[in-house]
Amino acid sequence: MAAQNLRTPGPTPLPPAVREALARDMINHRGPEFAALLRVCVDGLKWAYQVTQHDMVILTTSGTGGLESLVANTLSPGDRLLVASIGNFGERMGQLARAFGVDVTQLDFAPGTAVDPQLVEDAIREDPSIQTVFFTHNETSTGVLNPLQDLAAAVRVARPEALLLVDGISSVGSVSVEPEAWGLDVVVAGSQKGWMVPPGLAFVSISSRAWERQARASGPRFYFDWQRARKSAEQGETPWTPAISLFYALEAGLQLMREEGLDNIFARHRRLAQYTRDGLADLDVRLLADPRFASPTVTTAWLPEGVNGKALLRALDERYGIVLAGGQGNLSGKIFRVGHMGWMTEDELSAVLRAVQAELNSVRATTATARQ
Amino acid sequence: MAAQNLRTPGPTPLPPAVREALARDMINHRGPEFAALLRVCVDGLKWAYQVTQHDMVILTTSGTGGLESLVANTLSPGDRLLVASIGNFGERMGQLARAFGVDVTQLDFAPGTAVDPQLVEDAIREDPSIQTVFFTHNETSTGVLNPLQDLAAAVRVARPEALLLVDGISSVGSVSVEPEAWGLDVVVAGSQKGWMVPPGLAFVSISSRAWERQARASGPRFYFDWQRARKSAEQGETPWTPAISLFYALEAGLQLMREEGLDNIFARHRRLAQYTRDGLADLDVRLLADPRFASPTVTTAWLPEGVNGKALLRALDERYGIVLAGGQGNLSGKIFRVGHMGWMTEDELSAVLRAVQAELNSVRATTATARQ
Numbered sequence: 187m188a189a190q191n192l193r194t195p196g197p198t199p200l201p202p203a204v205r206e207a208l209a210r211d212m213i214n215h216r217g218p219e220f221a222a223l224l225r226v227c228v229d230g231l232k233w234a235y236q237v238t239q240h241d242m243v244i245l246t247t248s249g250t251g252g253l254e255s256l257v258a259n260t261l262s263p264g265d266r267l268l269v270a271s272i273g274n275f276g277e278r279m280g281q282l283a284r285a286f287g288v289d290v291t292q293l294d295f296a297p298g299t300a301v302d303p304q305l306v307e308d309a310i311r312e313d314p315s316i317q318t319v320f321f322t323h324n325e326t327s328t329g330v331l332n333p334l335q336d337l338a339a340a341v342r343v344a345r346p347e348a349l350l351l352v353d354g355i356s357s358v359g360s361v362s363v364e365p366e367a368w369g370l371d372v373v374v375a376g377s378q379k380g381w382m383v384p385p386g387l388a389f390v391s392i393s394s395r396a397w398e399r400q401a402r403a404s405g406p407r408f409y410f411d412w413q414r415a416r417k418s419a420e421q422g423e424t425p426w427t428p429a430i431s432l433f434y435a436l437e438a439g440l441q442l443m444r445e446e447g448l449d450n451i452f453a454r455h456r457r458l459a460q461y462t463r464d465g466l467a468d469l470d471v472r473l474l475a476d477p478r479f480a481s482p483t484v485t486t487a488w489l490p491e492g493v494n495g496k497a498l499l500r501a502l503d504e505r506y507g508i509v510l511a512g513g514q515g516n517l518s519g520k521i522f523r524v525g526h527m528g529w530m531t532e533d534e535l536s537a538v539l540r541a542v543q544a545e546l547n548s549v550r551a552t553t554a555t556a557r558q
Numbered sequence: 559m560a561a562q563n564l565r566t567p568g569p570t571p572l573p574p575a576v577r578e579a580l581a582r583d584m585i586n587h588r589g590p591e592f593a594a595l596l597r598v599c600v601d602g603l604k605w606a607y608q609v610t611q612h613d614m615v616i617l618t619t620s621g622t623g624g625l626e627s628l629v630a631n632t633l634s635p636g637d638r639l640l641v642a643s644i645g646n647f648g649e650r651m652g653q654l655a656r657a658f659g660v661d662v663t664q665l666d667f668a669p670g671t672a673v674d675p676q677l678v679e680d681a682i683r684e685d686p687s688i689q690t691v692f693f694t695h696n697e698t699s700t701g702v703l704n705p706l707q708d709l710a711a712a713v714r715v716a717r718p719e720a721l722l723l724v725d726g727i728s729s730v731g732s733v734s735v736e737p738e739a740w741g742l743d744v745v746v747a748g749s750q751k752g753w754m755v756p757p758g759l760a761f762v763s764i765s766s767r768a769w770e771r772q773a774r775a776s777g778p779r780f781y782f783d784w785q786r787a788r789k790s791a792e793q794g795e796t797p798w799t800p801a802i803s804l805f806y807a808l809e810a811g812l813q814l815m816r817e818e819g820l821d822n823i824f825a826r827h828r829r830l831a832q833y834t835r836d837g838l839a840d841l842d843v844r845l846l847a848d849p850r851f852a853s854p855t856v857t858t859a860w861l862p863e864g865v866n867g868k869a870l871l872r873a874l875d876e877r878y879g880i881v882l883a884g885g886q887g888n889l890s891g892k893i894f895r896v897g898h899m900g901w902m903t904e905d906e907l908s909a910v911l912r913a914v915q916a917e918l919n920s921v922r923a924t925t926a927t928a929r930q
Contacts, residue, residue: 190585197584197802208803209581212569212756213562214881246758247781248618250798254781286778378799384584386618386758386801406658406778409619409626426622427750429758430569431580431803509586 194511195326195484197378198528207438221422230440240391243415246429249355249376252388255410262404263287266315270301274327274514297328300479303340310344318349324357327514329475329486338368360455360483360527371396380527382439386432455482458526465539483527506541566883567698567856569750570900579810593794602812612763615787618801621727621748624760627782634776635659638687642673646699646886669700672851675712682716690721696729699886701847701858710740732827732899743768752899754811758804827854830898837911855899878913
């Protein structure tokens with residue numbers, strides 16, 4: 187299998203140190219070596235999440251499993267949940283919660299826009315039964331970063347005691363998120379994003395308010411039970427056999443992140459996003475996301491008229507080994523997406539921009555010839 | 559971290575080819591490379607499961623998550639389930655099903671014994687509401703392999719239409735299991751056992767009867783929904799981001815298994831188990847499992863009088879780098895367990911036997927001296 191220049195919004199390329207860690211042999215997951223590994227991973231995640239008081243749980247599952255754990259641990263059948271959706275992953279959360287019998291009120295915003303804090307505040311004020319609110323921090327399908335701190339403030343103004351749940355899967359670790367300072371009760375992240383780790387682990391930060399809710403939530407849960415995870419962690423274990431190789435990788439990825447420093451990581455992601463947006467704009471490609479809320483981790487652009495998305499992605503892959511992502515859901519066949527999170531620099535993105543330029547010029551030349 | 563001679567009943571040591579596979583960089587999980595990888599893995603699993611008609615689903619989760627998928631997809635709240643338990647993992651299944659509102663009737667058998675087919679037949683005949691039966695094929699906590707074919711026959715005699723669910727986590731791939739020939743509707747396995755792959759993937763074979771039940775089962779499910787997995791697999795994808803590295807490892811492990819051949823693999827596991835049992839018996843160590851049902855993948859032995867289990871395991875680890883497992887649940891501090899599944903030969907087990915002999919002799923010498 188040829189190497190790919192993977193520029194999708196996750197999974198992301200793996201640095202050599204992470205790949206070496208992945209190749210390590212197994213250890214007993216009920217022994218002192220794993221206990222030490224778990225501790226290093228939890229400490230590193232707390233550092234990247236910028237939390238000191240909130241608990242941190244690591245689950246062997248993909249991001250969607252992390253979101254299911256959020257529903258299973260905080261919501262009971264019949265509970266009202268406000269889901270503010272700006273794309274595919276907000277939509278998915280609505281589906282997931284409904285599957286568990288939750289009574290979902292969904293606020294939908296147009297693709298490319300962010301959630302409007304005022305509308306959230308109004309929706310909560312109108313409905314006294316809303317005690318739980320969900321936001322996607324960074325919507326991977328549209329390349330929009332919601333103004334999470336403002337949204338959290340709007341929730342707190344309208345309903346101070348509400349439980350605030352956040353999908354931070356494509357933000358935490360690449361973008362500053364401060365669960366304690368901003369009042370985010372639960373924040374879920376996934377290993378295959380800025381952490382430079384393969385998919386298969388989900389991370390969850392949990393406030394004391396979320397633990398109180400967890401004790402009361404009556405929905406069924408077993409594999410995803412946070413309380414079991416917390417109790418086992420006190421013994422240096424996980425309740426079920428963990429994906430040990432991915433913990434090795436996480437330890438290595440966190441080490442690289444600590445060497446770079448959080449502020450540098452966040453600044454680099456903002457810089458790479460700006461570099462990508464500027465480069466695409468110079469190619470006369472129209473960007474999807476409202477520039478005020480353009481994501482630091484993924485840039486989305488409309489396919490120019492006459493350009494077939496599948497053909498473009500295939501040509502980029504076959505001629506340059508560059509793998510981008512297409513649109514999801516309603517945006518399928520209408521946009522393309524460039525991921526720039528984790529182990530990435532301007533160099534890799536300049537190659538993406540140059541390849542997109544060459545392919546678009548080729549299509550434009552063909553179209554111009556056909557019109558003559 | 560020093561290398562471990564890992565002889566626990568999972569995770570198991572990784573062959574070099576699997577470790578190399580783990581170190582590979584990421585690919586797009588929505589592209590043709592992953593589709594090909596998924597196909598090879600599903601085909602290989604069907605070969606090892608000895609099924610042609612049953613469907614095969616791969617989930618990013620540990621074995622317990624695979625068992626949760628079994629409950630979520632086949633049982634509705636209030637359904638009656640017969641759980642035949644011979645140890646810790648049967649007990650866990652009872653807990654799991656109860657957490658999902660299932661009405662569990664549990665038949666418990668003494669540690670070291672197998673499930674008695676006659677008692678299963680009687681229990682089903684007595685209760686017309688039992689439409690679903692669960693067995694642990696190989697009970698990892700006691701080292702007992704249930705006579706699964708006989709048990710399945712007993713179920714079919716008493717209630718031909720019943721749905722038969724099997725935890726094959728520490729058997730499939732190391733022990734012959736024939737879901738179609740024996741009438742097993744669902745069989746769950748886990749990557750960290752005989753497959754020579756790290757933990758983090760669960761495998762599920764699904765009969766047409768199980769699919770019919772799935773369509774009717776009313777419990778909540780989303781992440782573990784088999785129907786979503788089947789639909790995505792038709793497009794060469796998984797519904798949620800898969801643990802790509804573990805799929806690489808599974809492809810490599812299955813390749814090694816095909817080179818050895820299924821019959822050879824099964825024969826080797828039987829031979830290694832006999833070798834371990836004979837060796838321990840020669841050390842005057844009393845075995846836990848009924849010899850008629852002793853497991854081919856894990857051997858369990860009572861700690862001789864005066865031997866502290868924790869001290870024994872620690873000494874084996876520190877002096878020989880050999881890692882065995884202790885007892886679980888009620889057997890904690892009373893037994894020790896030797897895993898012999900996956901990438902293992904007599905050589906590694908002879909080292910285990912020699913080390914156990916030396917340590918037991920040392921304890922016996924100390925005890926004898928103290929008595930003088």
